[in-house]
Amino acid sequence: DIQMTQSPSSLSASLGDRVTITCRASQDIGNYLSWFQQKPGKSPRLMIYGATNLEDGVPSRFSGSRSGSDYSLTISSLESEDTAIYYCLQYDKYPRTFGGGTKLELK
Amino acid sequence: QVQLQQSGAELVKPGSSVKISCKASGYTFTSYDMHWIKQQPGNGLEWIGWIYPGNGNTKYNQKFNGKATLTADKSSSTAYMQLSSLTSEDSAVYFCATGSFDYWGQGVMVTVSS
Numbered sequence: 001d002i003q004m005t006q007s008p009s010s011l012s013a014s015l016g017d018r019v020t021i022t023c024r025a026s027q028d029i030g031n032y033l034s035w036f037q038q039k040p041g042k043s044p045r046l047m048i049y050g051a052t053n054l055e056d057g058v059p060s061r062f063s064g065s066r067s068g069s070d071y072s073l074t075i076s077s078l079e080s081e082d083t084a085i086y087y088c089l090q091y092d093k094y095p096r097t098f099g100g101g102t103k104l105e106l107k
Numbered sequence: 108q109v110q111l112q113q114s115g116a117e118l119v120k121p122g123s124s125v126k127i128s129c130k131a132s133g134y135t136f137t138s139y140d141m142h143w144i145k146q147q148p149g150n151g152l153e154w155i156g157w158i159y160p161g162n163g164n165t166k167y168n169q170k171f172n173g174k175a176t177l178t179a180d181k182s183s184s185t186a187y188m189q190l191s192s193l194t195s196e197d198s199a200v201y202f203c204a205t206g207s208f209d210y211w212g213q214g215v216m217v218t219v220s221s
Contacts, residue, residue, distance in 0.1 A: 034208060036152075043202055043211035044152065055209065087152055089208065095168035096142075096154040 002027050002090050006099030012107045019075040021102045023088035028069070032092035035064055035073045037084045044087065048073060080106060109133040111203050111212035118218045119193055126189040127215045129203030136184035137161040140206035143177060143188050146214070147199040157206075158186060193219045 003026035013019050023033065031051040036044035046055045048064035051071055061076045075082055083106055088099040114128040129141065143155040156167035160179035167175065174197070176189045190197055200214040 036208070043214055044204075044208075045211075046207070046209045049207060049209075089152075089154075091208075094166060095156075095170070098152040098154070101151045 001095055002029060002093055002097050004088055004090055004097050004099040006088055006102055008102060009100060010103040010105070012105045013078050014107045015078055015080065017078045019078050019082075019104065021073045021086050021088075021104075023071045023099045025069045025071070025090055027093070029090045029092035031066060032090060033064075033066070033071045034089045034091065035062075036087045036089065037082075038087065039084045047086075078104075078106075109205065109210045111205065111210055113201075113203060113212035113215045116216040116218070118220065120221055121194055121219055123193055124189055124191040125193065125217055126187055127201060127217070129186045129188075129212050131184045131186065131205075134205070136179075137181055141177075141179065141186040142204045142206070142208065143175065143186075144202045144204060145199045146202065147196075155188070155201075160184075160186065190217065193217075195219050 005024045007022050033051045035048040037047050038044040047058050047062055051066045052064045063074050065072045086102045090097055110132045112130045117125050119125045137160045140157040140159050142157045145153040154168055155171045155175050158165045158177040158179050165177050179186045198219045200216050202214045203212040
């Protein structure tokens with residue numbers, strides 16, 4: 001199975017900070033990577049697909065990028081509503097696998 | 108608008124089975140995969156498998172072979188997942204999600220307890 005190693009596991013940042021979360025894939029997955037946001041008691045929400053494509057309705061402060069086997073989700077200016085757990089997902093190979101999650105909190 | 112409405116919470120006994128549902132609306136049910144995902148309390152997400160309602164084809168995470176069975180009823184646009192031989196390790200929230208993981212159900216909490 002492809003391992004998605006997500007870092008950091010938790011992150012505390014201030015309003016307006018630039019925040020970056022990373023997933024490293026254990027094998028080549030091309031651009032078949034998505035990012036999700038999950039708030040307590042809610043279903044995950046698709047934020048980014050195809051590594052860099054913003055899902056409709058997602059604020060433009062979110063962006064995705066790739067450098068080799070490292071995939072990043074960046075929030076350019078943190079807002080209070082962004083506090084959540086973020087997960088990556090590879091959908092290139094079976095079984096689909098998620099990263100372990102990053103809990104983003106306000107400092 | 109696309110909606111996935113899942114069935115209600117279940118409290119089931121160890122060794123038993125449970126069947127949960129995911130009713131789709133707002134799109135052509137038979138044209139897109141339906142995924143199922145497990146989330147244990149305080150834990151991350153685990154992909155169980157998908158079903159293509161158009162022809163009933165399925166793909167499972169090997170880890171869930173023999174544990175989960177995915178079916179779909181085209182007439183009611185409803186996908187189902189049956190979980191068998193339940194243990195405490197199956198206590199979790201189970202989500203359905205459309206083919207690109209762009210729409211999710213609200214989740215079903217399954218609690219396995221005697």
